[in-house]
Each structure stands twice: as structure tokens, then as C-alpha cells.
Amino acid sequence: MLRPSASSDIRNDIRSTELLVQLLNPDGDRVPDPEFDHWVADVTGEQLRSLYEDMLVVRRIDTEATALQRQGELGLWPPLLGQEAAQIGSARALRADDFVFSSYRENAVAYCRGVQMGQLLAVWRGTALSGWNPFDVGMATPAVIIGAQTLHATGYALGCLQDGVDSVAVAYFGDGATSEGDVSEAMVFAASFQAPVVFFCQNNQWAISEPVALQAHRSIADRAPGFGIPSLRVDGNDVLAVMAATRIALDRARSGGGPTFIEAVTYRMGPHTTSDDPTRYRDPAELERWAAKDPISRLRAYLEHEGLLTEEFEASVKAKTDDVARELRAACLALDPPHALSVFDNVYTSAHSVLERQKSQYAAYLAMFEEVAE
Numbered sequence: 486m487l488r489p490s491a492s493s494d495i496r497n498d499i500r501s502t503e504l505l506v507q508l509l510n511p512d513g514d515r516v517p518d519p520e521f522d523h524w525v526a527d528v529t530g531e532q533l534r535s536l537y538e539d540m541l542v543v544r545r546i547d548t549e550a551t552a553l554q555r556q557g558e559l560g561l562w563p564p565l566l567g568q569e570a571a572q573i574g575s576a577r578a579l580r581a582d583d584f585v586f587s588s589y590r591e592n593a594v595a596y597c598r599g600v601q602m603g604q605l606l607a608v609w610r611g612t613a614l615s616g617w618n619p620f621d622v623g624m625a626t627p628a629v630i631i632g633a634q635t636l637h638a639t640g641y642a643l644g645c646l647q648d649g650v651d652s653v654a655v656a657y658f659g660d661g662a663t664s665e666g667d668v669s670e671a672m673v674f675a676a677s678f679q680a681p682v683v684f685f686c687q688n689n690q691w692a693i694s695e696p697v698a699l700q701a702h703r704s705i706a707d708r709a710p711g712f713g714i715p716s717l718r719v720d721g722n723d724v725l726a727v728m729a730a731t732r733i734a735l736d737r738a739r740s741g742g743g744p745t746f747i748e749a750v751t752y753r754m755g756p757h758t759t760s761d762d763p764t765r766y767r768d769p770a771e772l773e774r775w776a777a778k779d780p781i782s783r784l785r786a787y788l789e790h791e792g793l794l795t796e797e798f799e800a801s802v803k804a805k806t807d808d809v810a811r812e813l814r815a816a817c818l819a820l821d822p823p824h825a826l827s828v829f830d831n832v833y834t835s836a837h838s839v840l841e842r843q844k845s846q847y848a849a850y851l852a853m854f855e856e857v858a859e
């Protein structure tokens with residue numbers, strides 16, 4: 486039986502998702518777009534420079550953290566190499582009172598929210614169960630359960646409606662997450678109650694070793710209209726297009742227009758995590774094709790065309806990235822391991838006899854090693 490198509494009012498709100506919105510092409514040329522241009526018309530030369538600096542800083546954080554993992558200082562690291570524009574362009578569009586719910590890969594978003602270097606690394610070094618206080622920075626600690634954070638974001642957004650505030654919840658997740666039930670459930674709730682939430686999907690083409698084409702026979706952005714949620718599909722390696730799309734979505738959410746789904750089409754240039762070896766499942770030619778669309782080199786080319794890439798500016802960015810790398814390394818090495826018995830803390834809010842017994846048994850076990858050492 487044929488089903489009726491989506492109602493026309495929703496349809497009108499949807500830009501054909503076959504199109505990929507692009508404001509900066511891979512050569513760094515500004516591509517005019519009558520619909521999107523005015524959403525970034527206020528971005529000054531200084532702000533463009535600042536976006537460029539952010540992207541270089543987060544790439545440096547990524548490189549340094551990867552090196553720390555290889556040197557045995559971190560247990561694991563999930564690189565974001567290649568996804569800098571998607572994360573910086575969206576995170577820099579947010580207000581301080583918006584709230585982010587992310588996965589493990591959004592370290593550039595965390596940087597923009599003000600998460601400190603040691604807080605960023607503590608979980609990956611295994612010295613803390615959770616890196617930071619979410620309410621200090623307006624960002625929950627990362628969800629490793631794929632897609633779960635979309636439900637948290639939707640719940641938070643419903644809370645914003647109840648409170649009568651115009652803050653927006655933003656859920657960051659990957660292409661793979663869109664196959665999870667949690668994401669579908671979140672979209673149903675968000676559409677039903679017109680929750681002020683932005684679903685920001687970074688389609689980095691891979692869910693570990695599964696290519697996106699396996700789970701999505703048409704664009705991921707096309708899924709959202711089925712839930713009654715307008716969607717946008719943007720070049721995720723174009724920081725301006727990402728910023729414009731995020732601003733559109735935030736504006737809609739703040740003004741009572743409900744949720745928006747953004748698919749930022751990008752590429753994970755590194756491994757899934759430092760435990761992964763992508764050469765075992767993907768063609769090196771694919772990486773080469775995407776390297777030509779690198780988000781940083783295209784913004785660099787644009788700055789150059791605009792006469793904004795002075796030697797002085799480049800030197801200041803270099804100094805900044807060097808400082809951040811030093812700070813990151815020092816913060817990592819300063820993270821002391823917690824006392825072994827602290828694993829029993831915070832399991833229950835009040836004393837629990839079974840746990841207390843386990844704790845004393847474990848303390849006795851640990852004491853045996855001290856006796857041997859004496």
C-alpha cells in the first residue's frame with residue numbers, strides 16, 4: 486500500500502538533502518549561496534583567523550594525545566583528524582547556556598566549551614571515571630554507548646521547554662549511531678514535543694570498519710524528515726557551511742521551531758581509536774581523496790586569498806599550538822593514579838555492608854604486596 490508523503494509544511498522546510506551545502510570549496514574559494522550566506526555574513530576576518538587557529542589547536546591536541554598513547558601515557562585515544570571543521574564550526578556557533586551531549590570523539594567541541602587539558606585526558610589515562618563537571622562547561626561527559634546521548638539531549642531540551650528558557654541541547658553522534666534504536670527514539674520524542682534540540686551527525690564515512698554505505702542506502706539526512714524533523718546536509722569539511730547550518734538549527738530551536746537534524750559530511754582520516762588499524766579494511770586511495778578536501782588547508786587557502794594569512798599571524802598560531810601541546814603533555818603526566826581502593830567510592834550514596842566487606846577484603850589483598858616488598 487502506498488503511504489502518504491510527509492505533510493507539505495514539513496517538506497517546505499527541507500532543503501533537498503541530495504544537495505551538499507558548501508560555502509568554501511576545497512580550493513578555498515568562497516561559493517555564494519543565497520540561502521546560507523547571510524547566516525555567516527557577520528563573520529569578520531578576525532573571526533575567520535580565530536576559527537583557523539582553533540582548528541590547528543585541536544589538530545595539535547589530537548596529534549599530541551596520539552603520541553602520548555603511543556608512549557604508553559594514555560590507554561586509548563579516539564582521534565578526530567579530519568573532523569576539525571565539523572566540530573569547530575558547530576561548537577563555535579553555540580551559546581554558553583546551550584548544552585552539549587557528545588560521543589567520545591568530540592574533543593574539539595570539549596576544547597571550545599572550555600574543558601581543561603587534564604580533564605580531557607583523565608578518562609583515557611584511566612585516572613578518573615569521568616573527566617569534568619558537566620555544569621561547569623555546558624557539556625556532558627562523553628557517552629560511549631553509541632547513540633545514547635541523543636536521548637539525554639532530547640530530555641534536556643524538554644527540560645528547557647518546561648523552564649521556559651531558550652537554551653538549546655545539541656547531540657553529537659556519528660553515522661553509525663543513526664542505526665541505533667536510541668537515535669530513532671530520541672527523534673520521535675523530539676518531534677512529538679518540538680523539543681529545542683539539534684541532532685548533529687558527523688558522517689565520517691565509517692563506524693569502526695563498517696562503511697556508511699552499508700547502513701544508509703540514501704543520505705543519512707534523509708532519515709530525519711520521516712520523523713517530521715527538517716534536515717540539512719552540509720560539507721562537514723567546510724567550517725563556514727557547518728557554522729551556517731548550526732546557526733539555522735539553533736535559531737529554529739530557540740524560536741519554538743523544534744528540532745533540526747544536520748548531517749555534516751566529513752571523513753575520519755585516522756584510525757577509529759589508537760587500537761584500530763584502518764589499513765586492514767579501507768583503501769588508501771580513499772584517504773588520499775579525502776585528504777585533498779582537508780578542512781584546515783581549505784580555510785588556510787581562503788585566508789590567503791583574503792590577505793589574512795600574514796607571517797605574524799602564522800607565527801602567533803604556531804606559538805599557540807606549541808603552548809597547547811606542552812600544556813597537554815604536562816597535564817597528562819601530572820595526572821596521578823587514584824588510590825586502588827577509591828574504586829569503591831561513590832558506588833552507593835550511603836554505606837553498604839556488602840561493599841564495605843569487599844573493600845576490606847581488597848585492602849587486605851593489596852597489603853600482601855606491601856608485605857612482600859618490605
Ligand SMILES: Cc1ncc(C[n+]2csc(CCOP(=O)(O)OP(=O)(O)O)c2C)c(N)n1
Pocket residue numbers: 588590629630631658659660661662663689691692693753757
Ligand atoms: C550501543 C553500542 N554498541 C556498540 C558499541 C561499539 N562501538 C564503539 S564505536 C562504534 C562505531 C560508532 O560509529 P559512528 O557512530 O559512526 O561514530 P564514529 O566512531 O565514526 O565517530 C561501535 C559500534 C558501543 N560502544 N555501543
Ligand SMILES: [Mg+2]
Pocket residue numbers: 659660661687688689690691692693
Ligand atoms: Mg562514523
